[in-house]
Amino acid sequence: MRALLVVNPKATTTSGRTRDVLTHAxxxxxxxxxxxxxxxxxxxxxxxxxxxxGSVDLVVALxxxxxxxxxxxxxxxxxxxxxxxxxxxxxxxxxxxxxxxxGLPNDPVEATGALLDALDRRSERPVGLGKAMTEGLxxxxxxxxxxxxxxxxxxxxxxxxxxxxRKSTHALYVNQALRHYVTEREHRRxxxxxxxxxxxxxxxxxxxxxxxxxxxxxFLGNRPVYPSPLASFETDLDIxxxxxxxxxxxxxxxxxxxxSHTPSSEDAPATGPGGKHVVSYHDLRHFTLVSQxxxxxxxxxDHLGDRSRVSFTGVRRALRVIV
Numbered sequence: 032m033r034a035l036l037v038v039n040p041k042a043t044t045t046s047g048r049t050r051d052v053l054t055h056a057x058x059x060x061x062x063x064x065x066x067x068x069x070x071x072x073x074x075x076x077x078x079x080x081x082x083x084x085g086s087v088d089l090v091v092a093l094x095x096x097x098x099x100x101x102x103x104x105x106x107x108x109x110x111x112x113x114x115x116x117x118x119x120x121x122x123x124x125x126x127x128x129x130x131x132x133x134g135l136p137n138d139p140v141e142a143t144g145a146l147l148d149a150l151d152r153r154s155e156r157p158v159g160l161g162k163a164m165t166e167g168l169x170x171x172x173x174x175x176x177x178x179x180x181x182x183x184x185x186x187x188x189x190x191x192x193x194x195x196x197r198k199s200t201h202a203l204y205v206n207q208a209l210r211h212y213v214t215e216r217e218h219r220r221x222x223x224x225x226x227x228x229x230x231x232x233x234x235x236x237x238x239x240x241x242x243x244x245x246x247x248x249x250f251l252g253n254r255p256v257y258p259s260p261l262a263s264f265e266t267d268l269d270i271x272x273x274x275x276x277x278x279x280x281x282x283x284x285x286x287x288x289x290x291s292h293t294p295s296s297e298d299a300p301a302t303g304p305g306g307k308h309v310v311s312y313h314d315l316r317h318f319t320l321v322s323q324x325x326x327x328x329x330x331x332x333d334h335l336g337d338r339s340r341v342s343f344t345g346v347r348r349a350l351r352v353i354v
Contacts, residue, residue, distance in 0.1 A: 032060075032061050032062065032088045032089055032150065033061075033062045033064075033086065033087045033088050033089070034057070034061040034062065034063050034064070034087055034088065034089040034090070034091055034119075035063075035064050035065075035066060035077065035078075035081045035086075035087045035089070035090045035091070035116075036054060036057060036063055036064070036065045036066070036091045036093060037066055037068065037074045037077050037078065037090060037091065037092050037093065037094070037098065037102055038050055038054075038065060038066065038067045038068065038093045038094070039067075039068050039074065039093065039094030039095070039097075039098040039123065040067050040068070042093065042094040042095055042098070042123030042124060043095060043123065043124050043125040043198070043199055044122075044123055044124065044125065044139065045093070045123040045139050049139060049140070050093065050123075052140070053093065053121060053139060053140065053143045056143050056144075056147065057091065057143065057146075057147070059147075060147055060150055060151070061089070061150070064086075064087070068094075068098070068101075072101060073101075074092065074094070074098050074101035074102050074105065075101040075102065075104045075105040075108075076105060077102075077105065078090050078101070078102040078103075078104075078105025078106045078116075079104075079105035079106070079108045080105075081105075081106075081116060082105065082106050082108065082109075082114075082115055082116055083108075083109075085114070087116050088116055088117065089116055089117045089118075089119055089353065090102055090105075090106060090116050090117070090118055090119070091118075091119040091120070091121060091146070092118065092119070092120050092121070093121045093123050093139070094123045094124060095122070095123060095124015095125060095126070095127060095199075096124055096126065096127060096128055096129055096174070096175070096331050096332050097124070097331065097332060097333055098123070098124070099120055099129050099130070099174060099331070100172070100173060100174060100330065100331040100332075100333060102118065103118065103160065103172050103174055103350065104171065104172050106118060106350065107160075107172050107349065107350065111346065111348070111349045111350065115350065115351075117155060117350075117351045117352065117353055118350055118351070118352045118353070119146050119149075119352065119353040119354075120133070120135065120142070120352070121139050121142050121143055121146065122135065122136075122137055122138075122139055122142055123139050124199070125199045125200060125201070126201070126249060126250055126332075128174075128175045128176070128245075128247070128248075128249050128250065128331075128332075129174040129175050129245075129331075130142065131250065132175060132245045132246070132247065132264070133158075133264075133352065133354050134354065135354065145354075146353060149353050149354055150353060154353065154354065155351050155352060155353050155354065156264075156351070156352055156354055157347075157348040157349075157350070157351055157352075158174075158264040158348075158349065158350055158351075158352050159244065159263075159264050159265060159266065159267065159345060159346060159347040159348060159349055160172050160173065160174060160244060160345075160346050160349040160350060161173045161174075161177060161242060161244040161268050161330075161343060161344070161345055161346070162343065162344045162345075162346055163177050163242075163328075163330055163341055163342070163343055164341070164342045164343075164344070165328065165338045165340060165341040165342070166338075166340065167338075168335060168336075168338075171330050171335070172349070173242075173244060173330040173331045174244060174245075174331055175243070175244050175245050175248070175331060176241060176242060176243055176244065176248055176249070176329075176330070176331060176332070177242040177328075177329065177330040177331070177341075177343065178239075178240055178241050178242060178328070178329050179224055179240050179320045179322060179326050179327070179328050179338065179341055180222070180223075180224050180237065180238060180239055180240050180322070180326050180327065181211065181238055181239040181273075181276070182239055182240070182241055182329065183326070183327035183328050183329035183334060184211050184326075184327040185204065185207050185208045185211050186327070186329040186332055186333075186334045187327050187329070187334040188207040188210065188211055189203055189204055189207050190334050192207065201250075201251050201252055205251070212276070212281070221236065221238075221275075222235075222236045222237040222238035222239075222273075222274055222275070223236075223237075223322050223323040223324055223326065224236075224237040224238070224240055224272075224320055224321065224322045224323075224326060225237065225320070225321045225322075226240070226270065226272060226310070226312075226318060226319075226320060227318060227319040227320075227321060228312065228315060228317075228318045229317055229318070234272070234310055236274045236275075237272040237273065237274055237310065237320075238272075238273050238274060238275060238276050239271075239272060239273040239276065240270060240271075240272045240320055241258050241259070241270070241271045241272070242268055242269070242270050242343055243258065243259040243262035243268065243269045243270070243271065244262060244264070244268055244269075244345070245262050245263055245264050246259060246260050246261065246262040246263060246269075246293050247260075247293075248262075251289075254289065256288055256289060257288060257291035257292060257293065257303065258271035258288050258291070258303070258304060258311075259271045259303065259311060259313070260291045260292060260293045260294070260302065260303045261293070261294070261303070261313045261314075262313070265347070266313070266314040266345070266347075267314050267315055267316045267345025267347065268314075268315050268316075268318075268343055268344075268345040269311070269312065269313050269314065269315070270310075270311065270312050270315065270318065271303075271304070271309075271310070271311045272309070272310040272311070273308055273309055273310070274308045274309075274310065275308045276308075280306065280307075280308055283306065284304050284306065284309065287303070287304035287305070287306075288304050290302075291303050291304060314345075315343075315345065316344065316345050317342070317343070317344050317345075318342070318343055319340065319341065319342040319343070320340070320341050320343070321339065321340050322338070322339050322340070323339075324339070325337035325338055325339050326338065326339070328341055
């Protein structure tokens with residue numbers, strides 16, 4: 032199989048030596064070309080070129096969720112189709128939500144072994160993806176999450192810290208979430224975002240909106256976080272929102288999110304957060320988030336600036352993944 036390995040040399044949890052070992056292992060089973068990213072968006076450009084010229088059957092992303100998102104957007108630059116190369120992921124970031132949601136080990140060496148086993152078995156699965164559309168930006172595919180409002184504001188603060196030299200860690204995200212909560216006192220009491228779903232009454236006053244394409248939404252260390260436990264790669268999109276973030280209510284919602292779980296059987300249905308100020312919807316094909324003032328917007332942990340209106344679409348079986 033002809034393959035392109037897209038390597039992010041700045042990936043959080045892999046050293047140059049580890050990446051060399053992984054590359055050597057993959058070369059044992061693949062006709063492999065290796066490309067290292069040099070700038071933001073480079074992984075997207077590499078994957079798009081590979082898809083356009085038909086030079087490979089498989090693109091392997093070695094990096095974190097940001098690298099995976101770029102590769103996916105490159106592969107699907109012209110939309111889904113039978114000629115789009117397959118995707119494989121070797122996790123190298125701090126959280127690796129997409130890879131872990133697929134059931135891959137979080138360790139890159141173990142994940143490489145799992146990938147080689149899957150290639151040997153010719154094992155793959157189609158996954159659904161989300162698509163975000165907003166004025167002033169190209170349409171953006173996302174693999175596990177998007178958001179407009181408080182959550183995206185936290186992502187923006189984390190990116191500022193990373194540009195200042197801080198390492199991406201779970202502690203950094205928690206710290207910046209607490210800081211953002213304190214500084215956004217006015218907006219967390221009176222939300223400016225409205226959820227518009229075709230054929231239903233709009234839901235206004237949202238402070239926090241989390242769009243999920245799979246579950247869990249993220250991880251705190253090894254602990255999964257479930258705002259929308261029914262979300263999956265086989266359905267369309269889920270959305271979780273909060274209309275007011277008081278200290279007591281927010282603490283209660285956080286506890287619920289950490290205690291929620293996906294269904295393990297018909298006798299053990301999924302449990303998710305609830306309450307007076309909680310809004311949740313499952314398996315939506317189309318919806319739009321509209322903000323009275325431009326609000327922070329993110330996809331797959333990538334802050335894309337402030338936006339007033341973002342439309343979302345769930346696309347089933349958008350990509351084939353080796354797993």
